[in-house]
Amino acid sequence: MRRQRLLVALLLAVGCAGLKPTAEMSEYAKEYKTQEGQQTKLRYPELVGNAEAWDAKALTAQDDKEEEAMAYYGRVAWLWWESAQLRSQAQDLDAERKQLEKDTEQVKKELAEARKREKLAKATVDRMQQIIAIESKVAADNAEVTAAREKIADALEALRLAQAVDADVHAKSTFAAAEAKLKLATEALGKNKPKDATTFAIEAKASADAAKSEAEPKYTSVAADQAKLNRQKSLFDALAVVSGAERAMVEGGVMITIVEAFSTTGVAIDPAHTASFDKIAETAKNYGEFSLVIEGHTDNKGNKTKNLQLSESRAKSVLSHLATQGVSPSRMNAVGKGSAEPVADNKTKEGRAKNRRIEILFASGQ
Amino acid sequence: MGKLYERARSRPSLAVLAFPLIAALALGGPAVGRDDEDDPEAKLQAFTVQLKEHEVADTRHAATSELGKAEALRDKARTLTEKRKDRELLDRTLDELEATLALVGAKIVHAQAKAELDEQKAKMKEIQAELTKTKAAADEAEKKQAELAGKIGGAK
Numbered sequence: 001m002r003r004q005r006l007l008v009a010l011l012l013a014v015g016c017a018g019l020k021p022t023a024e025m026s027e028y029a030k031e032y033k034t035q036e037g038q039q040t041k042l043r044y045p046e047l048v049g050n051a052e053a054w055d056a057k058a059l060t061a062q063d064d065k066e067e068e069a070m071a072y073y074g075r076v077a078w079l080w081w082e083s084a085q086l087r088s089q090a091q092d093l094d095a096e097r098k099q100l101e102k103d104t105e106q107v108k109k110e111l112a113e114a115r116k117r118e119k120l121a122k123a124t125v126d127r128m129q130q131i132i133a134i135e136s137k138v139a140a141d142n143a144e145v146t147a148a149r150e151k152i153a154d155a156l157e158a159l160r161l162a163q164a165v166d167a168d169v170h171a172k173s174t175f176a177a178a179e180a181k182l183k184l185a186t187e188a189l190g191k192n193k194p195k196d197a198t199t200f201a202i203e204a205k206a207s208a209d210a211a212k213s214e215a216e217p218k219y220t221s222v223a224a225d226q227a228k229l230n231r232q233k234s235l236f237d238a239l240a241v242v243s244g245a246e247r248a249m250v251e252g253g254v255m256i257t258i259v260e261a262f263s264t265t266g267v268a269i270d271p272a273h274t275a276s277f278d279k280i281a282e283t284a285k286n287y288g289e290f291s292l293v294i295e296g297h298t299d300n301k302g303n304k305t306k307n308l309q310l311s312e313s314r315a316k317s318v319l320s321h322l323a324t325q326g327v328s329p330s331r332m333n334a335v336g337k338g339s340a341e342p343v344a345d346n347k348t349k350e351g352r353a354k355n356r357r358i359e360i361l362f363a364s365g366q
Numbered sequence: 367m368g369k370l371y372e373r374a375r376s377r378p379s380l381a382v383l384a385f386p387l388i389a390a391l392a393l394g395g396p397a398v399g400r401d402d403e404d405d406p407e408a409k410l411q412a413f414t415v416q417l418k419e420h421e422v423a424d425t426r427h428a429a430t431s432e433l434g435k436a437e438a439l440r441d442k443a444r445t446l447t448e449k450r451k452d453r454e455l456l457d458r459t460l461d462e463l464e465a466t467l468a469l470v471g472a473k474i475v476h477a478q479a480k481a482e483l484d485e486q487k488a489k490m491k492e493i494q495a496e497l498t499k500t501k502a503a504a505d506e507a508e509k510k511q512a513e514l515a516g517k518i519g520g521a522k
Contacts, residue, residue: 047468054465072458079465086472093479097486104490107497114500121507128514135518153518 019062022071024078028055031081040088047084051077124160127182131156134190144194151201152189155182158208162215166222171214178207228364235287235362242279253290253363256280260356267313269321277318280360281325290362292332294318297359299352300339312336318358406453409460410443413467420470428477429470436470439463 021029028051031037041048054077061070131152159178162168167175185200236254239247246257261273269277284292296311296318315334323329345351417436424433439459446456 050465050468072462076462076465079462079469083465083468083472086469086476090472090476090479093476093483097479097483100483100486100490104486104493107490107493111493111497111500114497114504118500118504118507121504121511125507125510125514128511128518131518132514149518156518 019065019067019070021058021062022074025055025058025062025070025074028074028078028081031085036085036088040084043088043091044084047080047087051080051084053077054080120160120163123163124156127156127159130183131186131189134186142194144198145189145192148185148189148194148197148201151198151205152182152185155185155201155204155208158205158212162208162212165212165215165219167208167211167215169215170218171211174207174211174214178204178211181207231287231289232364235283235290238283238286239280239362241283242276244273245276245280250361253361255359255361257357257359259354261318261358262314262356265310267310267317269317274321277321278325281322281327284322284327284331284362287362288331289365290331291365292322292327293361293363294322294332294334295359295361296334296336297341297343297355297357298339299355300342300346301352304338308336308338308340310336311338314358318360406443406456406460407447409464410440410447413443413460413463414440416467417470420467420474423474424470424477426474426477426481429473432466432470432473436463436466439466 032041054073058070058073058077061067061073131149135149155178159175159182162171162175162178181200181204185197185204188194188196188200232249232254236247236249239245239254239256242256242258244258248255248257258273258276261270261276262268263270284290294315296313296315298307298311300307312334313336315336319329319332319334322332339346339355342351342355343357344354346355417433417440420429420436421433424430439462443456443459443463446452446459
């Protein structure tokens with residue numbers, strides 16, 4: 001009798017204890033709560049949603065003491081969770097790579113400058129060594145020789161200044177002529193013909209000066225193009241503050257795209273997107289040299305003409321909003337494109353959502 | 367959803383269980399028990415195609431083990447479909463296959479991102495080494511230029 005009672009008590013205890021979650025379930029529960037886990041949920045709600053659904057089933061199975069079902073549901077939940085985590089990590093890796101690409105571009109620029117510096121110094125050293133080699137052969141006390149040496153030194157400096165503005169690239173023939181004359185001058189000095197040396201050196205300096213004048217506008221223009229490009233890159237970076245928008249460097253400027261900024265048929269900006277447009281306005285004010293082309297786009301649902309009108313009204317609505325935020329209307333232009341320029345497949349729900357968009361082109365001036 | 371889900375961990379109820387399911391359905395992605403995906407043969411065919419695509423895409427062999435598991439699940443599902451019995455086990459097998467394929471896809475994407483980052487790091491390292499070398503050469507040449515400048519007087 002006593003044994004029977006003990007057995008019943010033992011069975012009851014086992015029955016009430018419940019199942020222990022599997023390692024995958026425990027790991028999921030732990031990772032889910034972390035900051036990284038919540039980030040994953042924000043980035044991949046669909047995948048995490050699946051994981052949550054399966055985990056909920058696993059927990060129910062745990063309560064119902066269905067061990068096999070619990071293990072199965074827990075495993076599937078874990079597979080979805082792991083997928084989401086890996087994709088989120090991949091996104092971080094992509095972001096790190098993009099930053100590294102930018103840094104690499106900067107280092108490339110430094111490398112180009114260092115190469116230019118090296119080339120210039122080496123060319124000048126070569127010329128100096130030629131002159132010094134010749135000089136050592138001729139009498140130093142002769143006044144004519146001294147005058148020739150001074151003129152050669154002047155020509156040498158003029159060549160260096162010309163090369164500093166890339167005259168060897170932008171004024172190739174004039175620069176080559178200057179170099180040839182300098183060579184003749186040093187050779188004449190070597191042959192102890194200081195008068196000829198002086199004449200050639202003066203001509204060399206004149207050619208080097210001409211090459212410098214010829215190259216300077218092109219050099220400045222290249223530098224200006226580079227400055228414009230740098231400004232575009234800076235604008236691109238500044239627009240990163242606009243959440244939920246896509247940015248792209250395009251020919252002549254920077255494009256920012258915001259999808260589904262309006263209710264289905266409305267022309268007033270959805271309050272959820274107001275902050276994004278405010279940030280665009282703030283950035284636009286800091287980059288006053290860019291004009292703004294605001295384009296409204298729709299999907300292909302409904303009447304074409306109505307879509308065109310709707311897209312134009314929405315573009316104008318964005319223009320008005322930016323104007324109220326302090327962007328000068330004279331810098332802006334609003335255009336409606338209707339459904340004529342889709343960027344995604346209109347056959348799918350996701351594609352249509354991508355097509356319902358506002359594109360703002362920050363165009364750099366000429 | 368987060369708070370609701372936290373409660374679900376402590377005491378699951380039918381309403382709580384339904385919530386993520388409904389959310390996933392609303393999002394339109396692969397979810398548990400979608401009406402339009404109830405045909406197991408169609409599902410199996412779609413997964414088989416997806417598996418083939420993943421096998422081709424996994425050039426870095428990032429998901430070899432998962433691909434093996436997915437193949438085994440596909441074969442199991444195929445056998446169950448042919449026998450036309452034990453529908454519950456077939457559904458489970460297909461659901462696990464779907465989740466495994468999602469993991470395979472994620473592993474491939476992750477491996478690709480990692481490889482691209484490593485490649486960029488190597489590129490950066492190479493350029494930085496080149497920069498150090500070139501800067502040293504430029505410094506050396508400028509030093510030499512300064513030394514020679516005094517000898518010919520006037521040139522800088």
